[in-house]
Amino acid sequence: MKLRLIRRDAASRLAMFGAPVLALILTCMTSLVLFALLGVPAGKALHSLLLKPFLSWYSFTEVLLKMAPLLLIAQGLAIGFRANVFNIGAEGQFVIGALCASAFPVYFPEGNFPLMLPAMIIAGGVGGTIYAGIAAGLRIRFGASEILVTLMLTFIAIQVLNYFLLGPWKDPRGFNFPQTVMFPENALLPLLFENVRPNISLIFALLASLFAYLMMEHHFRGYQLRTSGLSPKAALYAGFNAPKMILLSLALSGLAAGIAGASEVAGPLGQLQRSVATGYGYAAIIVAYVGGLRPLGIIASSFLISVLYIGGDSATVSAGLPVAAVEVFQGMLLAFYLLTFTFIRFRVQIDRSVSA
Amino acid sequence: MSALEFLLAGTLAAALPLLLAALGEMVVEKTGLLNLGLEGMMALGAAIAFICVYHSGSHSFGFLAASLAGATLAMLFAFLVIFLKANEVASGLAVGVLGLGLSALFGKNYESLTISGLSEFGLPALSKIPVIGPALFTQDIVVWLAITGTMVLWYILNKTKLGLIIAAVGENVEAARAIGYPVGGIRCAAVAFGGGMCGLAGAYASTVYTPLWADGMIAGRGWIALALVVFGTWQTGRVAFGAVLFGVLSLGELTAQAIGVAIPSQVLSSLPYFVTILMLVAISRHRRHSS
């Protein structure tokens, strides 16, 4: 007896929605076992991880705060992933975006610069776009793998960040901490609600989702990108410009990551500091995949991963869960998602061969 | 010890984790797959090895456990990609994230503990050569084993039927299946080998090169190893050469001191990444992966 995968005539709709849910359930069950083995009270940990974020207004708004950058970056990445352009270095573009945006408040610490906020957001977006554009250029001109180049650029971006924080941009009154001055009031994004931290960058992210949805599902440009990803030869046959697809994919994902970086320093951080690089760029890859690379799915998955972050924070306190557990949870979620995703496209058939 | 001597002595040890991981991945890629999870498999190997050595005091046990851990994690990739036909890039990343997370989880209680490294010994005769002798030819046993292993791997890939089979599977999966080779099994074995090598690479990094465990200690070396496979154009000798070159670079600050230049430390720390990009540009223009 042998199991084999049979291709479905059309992707199963039920499986398309069911796969992420099933993946989440499997991840929870596996985590229960893992946590139990580590001596963490498993039920309590899961309760903190998945339910606590919903139990108070404050923690719920913290989820929304996390969701903004994840959603924004993931929408950009997903566009590229569907075109088979793998920008793995959104973290670097995020850092460069944050750096570019910070230049304004650092050089005008009194806030005496007109249109401070728009300038910061634009600078962040442009910075991220150009940084990702380097990888696009090298891929188009020399065929250098964008996977490796964007990653290497991330490591370099972190060093650039260190250079500025330890050198020219260090706050002279910051007790030698590697951070800039606190930004002036007009360099901070308006808040969505009173007394809690989510800001209008969540609106940017939702607008980006709408844009991604319209482009990928209803516009010819999105169709061209999808075709390039699914069958590069068909795209060539149709005459879609391959370098343009690569450039567009990387530029859009860099733009999104750059704006997210700018929003981070102009939002919850209020200054540029080392902890700006906390792995949003990497987590967004998982968000993009678990959302099925679909703009609407990514809204759901970015919310889920944000819940896990906030829940993880509370679980470290209440259940003694190690911080790394959140990362493990994310990794498992992606692995289980890939596993369940197979059943969207294939169904399992039991092959009973007759033995003589 | 002068800076130059230090550099000579340190290069091989610094190159070793890169070498092991890159050679493992090279075999994976020769069968036509691409596993991006090197960083995670190395980190897991590093954590497991450190824990085992800490409790047992035996480095052999640590290396064995690390290679098993790396191979186990790699089998997850193999299962997703070979059996379930899942996206290679996403599966590799999943394995990478999972490995990094698990290493941090398991290693949490072992941060800032110490273990003893391995003693070094010199090759007879060669280590007597003045200046470079004691520096270059006095290394720990793993270095000598790895050099031997590299040569064995070269022989297997280039001179044996097994090497021929690996090349055949990588070039044309359908044909290999048609003439009766269990392609899935061969690829699984290659992926497991690659994972095992990453485990060993991590073990060396955490129990010999710097005998301590810290979260994030692999610091991108998995990704550099991945780039080294491209740099080495899937040939054992060139990959090994690339690893040594990067060993020198990763001792950037020491190198600079040896040459006597003063540059901001961030520039030196970025050097390996810069050079990786440069070599991707120089190499991939001419060569694309055959499969």
Added chain:
Amino acid sequence: MSDQPILNLTGVSKRYGTVQANKAIDLSVKPGSIHAVLGENGAGKSTLMKLIYGVEHPDEGIIYWNGEPVHLSRPSDAQALGIGMVFQHFSLFETLNVVQNVSLMVPGKTVDLARKINELGERFGLTVDPNAMVHTLSVGERQRVEIIRCLLLNPKLLILDEPTSVLPPQSVKLLFETLRKLQVDGTAILFISHKLEEIRELCDEATVLRGGEVTGLVDPREHDALALAQMMIGREMPHLGVSTSVVPGETQLRISNLSHPRATRFGTTLENINLDLRAGQIIGIAGISGNGQQELAALISGEIRAHQPDMIVIKKQDVGCLGPMQRRELGFAFVPEERLGRGAVPEMSLADNSLLTAHQKGMLWRGIIKRKVEKTFTRRCIEQFDVRTPGPDAEAGAMSGGNLQKFILGREIMLSPDVMLVSQPTWGVDVGAATAIRRRLLEMRSQGAAILVISEELEELFEICDVLHVLHEGRLSKALPVAETTAEKVGTFMLGAKV
């Protein structure tokens, strides 16, 4: 010769999902005989061979080898029994040399193997250089390597899957001589084909398959081709019908002095190609694939750009450096030989696949996709070209080769092109669909289109073309008017005769 069959299948069935590929097949091969399995594309021949060679496993039925029931779970089991297989699309490795390829299947030292390759080559007329890299070999030579590799395992039964489809007529004769020598040596041969005349010439017995079932077991020498064809397709051979040829009009496609270096070492360099295609004309390019067909097609379609704009001229306009979209706007259309992954995206619906090349047919409004227009176009294509599918939402990847080919051809014809390039129009397509496709091409010619057909099937080209060229090792022969030439003559060009 004993009467005990060497291979015997009783009631063998195999089902893939909803498709019954083989249904209760009985097949019996006597030692030392040349047994044909005859059937058209999609009749279940390949599945049957996979079952015999252990690549797939039957759902029902038993395979007997020398009277003993056997269970073949993988090809190596079949090899161990003495079953050898020569694949239609060869299972050779291009980056390895001949001996290395052989040694992947046959144990032994390199030196010994090289000696044996030479010995066998002389004995059976299969000469090939053991140290040559496979990618430098011609298709005929590659087939020899495949056969030698099987023979070195001393097979009692040799299976050849459509072996003549890749050979020029002269090489087919050589192959048949080799097979007869093997027969005299006592090797049984299972010869898979859909070419009736060949089977009548070579085989002692024929099992005829249709729709996955056995429809006849005959001595092919006692039946004429028409009778065999009826058994094979279950009705009269469909006729193309008479088509009135048109007086050729203006030149629509001119290729002049087109040379292009190969992109990889597995490719072919094109040298000084000249061709003149007029309105109301079908020109065929004969030759075995791998002689520059793919390169030439890609250069004409714009997937590869030529070095000089005037090397390719469509309707008086130099297009050598234009992309596929611009050439399409000039009235050019192209049906490539790879349907899945090039002519169509397997994961997309038929409607979305219409968009691939027909988007300028009013399917876009400022870049926004007009789903209604897209669907209407697709539905019309499905109806007019007899595409059997549930509808415009069905995925291209789930369709049979013949149906998908009808869809792609239909889509391209609906662009109402003045110049059309069709590459391997009937590869893997059943007789009915193939006839329908050829009829469509003739209709287009009557309406004044200029059509270039690249095909391996000589008969097909003779059936529909006005003029033939032969492409061999990147060079194009002079124009051969179909009325004044023969298959043999074309064959000499396929073997490399100079202009």
